[in-house]
Amino acid sequence: MALVEDVFLPTNLTSSNQSSCNVHNHHFSTKVTFSLFYIILLVFGACGNVLALCITFQRRKKKLNSTDLYLVNLALSDALFTLALPGRIAYYILESDWPFGDWFCRITAFIFYMNTYVSIYFMTCVSVDRYVAVVRTRHPGRIRKMSRARGVCALIWSLVFLQTAPLLLRPMTRRMGDKLTCMEYFNFEEIPNLPYLLLVACMIGFFLPVGVILVCYVRINLKLCQTAKENPLTVKNGHHRRAFTVILVVLLAVLLCFSPYHLNIVQFMVRKILYQPSCREQQAFKMSLQVTVAFMNLNCCIDPVIYFFAFRGYKRRLLRIFRNSGSLATSSTAKTPSESNSNSHSHSQPPGSVSI
Template identity: 45%
Template sequence: MTMETQAPLNVSSFFSKENVNCTNLYDHRGWAKVLLPMVYTGVFIVGLSGNLLALHVIWPNVKKINSTTIYSANLVVSDILFSLALPLRILYYAMGFHWPMGEGLCKATALLFYINMYAGVNFMTCLSVDRFIAVVLPLRFSRFRKVHNVRNICIAVWAVVLAQTLPLLSMPMTNEEPNGYITCMEYPNFEKVEGLPFMLIGAVFLGYGIPLITILACYSALCSKLRLLAKTNQLTEKSGRSRKAIGVICCVILVFVVCYSPYHVDLLQYMIRKLLYRPDCGELHDFQISLHITVCLMNLNSSLDPFIYFFACKGYKKKVLKLLKRQVSMSFSSVVRTSPDGSSPDGIGSDKIHMSSRTYLRERSSMIKK
């Protein structure tokens, strides 16, 4: 009996040995080292500025903080930590999937990446449940929206997130490729972990499936409640609290669909394929490309989360609108100052008024003399 027929006895070791011979896994680095840095630079600028603005709005009003603001503040902290790690990832992609900065920094950026992912999912779920309680069950479960209880819930969420991510520190994150490139936090580097397909399928259901079902259930119950109230009281549709609840959950669902769904669906389908048969190098290369795209989409969450704050935090909404009005007025002023002939429309209009008044006075004096 040959070694090839004995290999299925250890599924994980088989795939790790098989993939060592795959030399095409990073053949797309030509376009990836241009496109990915561009996208991540945009995510870094928009995400960091939007979340710093949210922190600027939330921090001075910490004494007036409520449950929604606390969950949003924790989401802000998670996004800012992730944004601070993005420059190193941008450098990694710009160098064509090469990480010369060592295993320690690779693990640090990986830890921030996964903390942001799990914290984002969990705190968005908390926001949806909070809006559900505020509208559907405001009396029965109001204790869960009290500030001291919400803070305890946030501590518990961070404990769960750390429990999910800290084991990553024991796994190898970098791998030296035959061509001399050192990859960091790439999927093939994890295939040495025993039972990887089962671990990742479980992570998809726990980290994505259950939160998604919870969010959709909250949204369905909330819409049903508002529809029922609208039949008995027409003023319900104009209620600010109802609009705020719908806005928050709609934004959360949007972020889930755009950011988290492609990555988790992609991961799930490939892990199922690994359990059914042996994907070849071509399939693994296609999966690598799809992972780089879907991970890129998932990281957009840090720049889309400020849209959630727009509906969740009243102060954030006012601050953004105020900045937009100021920007519009400054733009209008610059247009006025740079009008033709170096004069403003108001100046031209005033000159016309003065000229017409002088003409009127001359005509009046000539009539008097006659």
């Protein structure tokens, strides 16, 4: 699935009978916009996910539950994803000229798209886990055992690795004039029935997980309403409402980050099946891919928001860190005037007097 879906960005949309169509246009606005975007993404993504991991592993007294384990794996995936961003930043600064060679381009593509599907699958796991904890209250411990959660995590990493491993087996760079492009071109004619394979991959890799998340969201919402009618005091403890909030944030994150890209892919693949897109349509698709991929990569900054609502104690520890840093800054700022006043006061005292 990863091979057919993850070639979306390295797409040579120029068919044999439209060889004059150049979809790779260099614009100064593209260089500036995407360079700044990925720089901001690198700073906030790295800081947010590393901070989430640090706060999580500082909770030595409390063992991780299954939800925490899924979120830790999500944070780890996002932290690893930021390692691929410096190469993309350099690529856009150099106006789509890749300076690091083909193998590093393959590794970058592998990290990019592995993070995409690891994020989607672990967000789905978080939603299912919250659903089991709130709705399936009879035997939640059996399903949410840590040994089972570890097995699910290992399965997801292995599955996504197998999906994206083909990216390491084919060249991802191509010489275009005086520039070496990376993750930009791929020939549709090299893989038979590629549009159909892409549609199937989108269904399995995105629309199916979104359907699962939606079902969990609706069921927890119904459970919350039912519990509120039967026992309003139970709702006040915040357990059900926190689970509802977590899945709502997960759903919004998935729809915001991943749906523009997948809908874009589906739309163009349907056109590709029905007729040969014109050169203008191909150029528009190429530009829309850059924008939707940027939205997709935004998930590494949105995921820390999920930790904020899902981790017990994460909000308190995070606010404590900012409060302590703010108090340190305030105390250091206030220290200088007091010291200056003390020094001026000591100088104004007559000889032999004692300062109290």
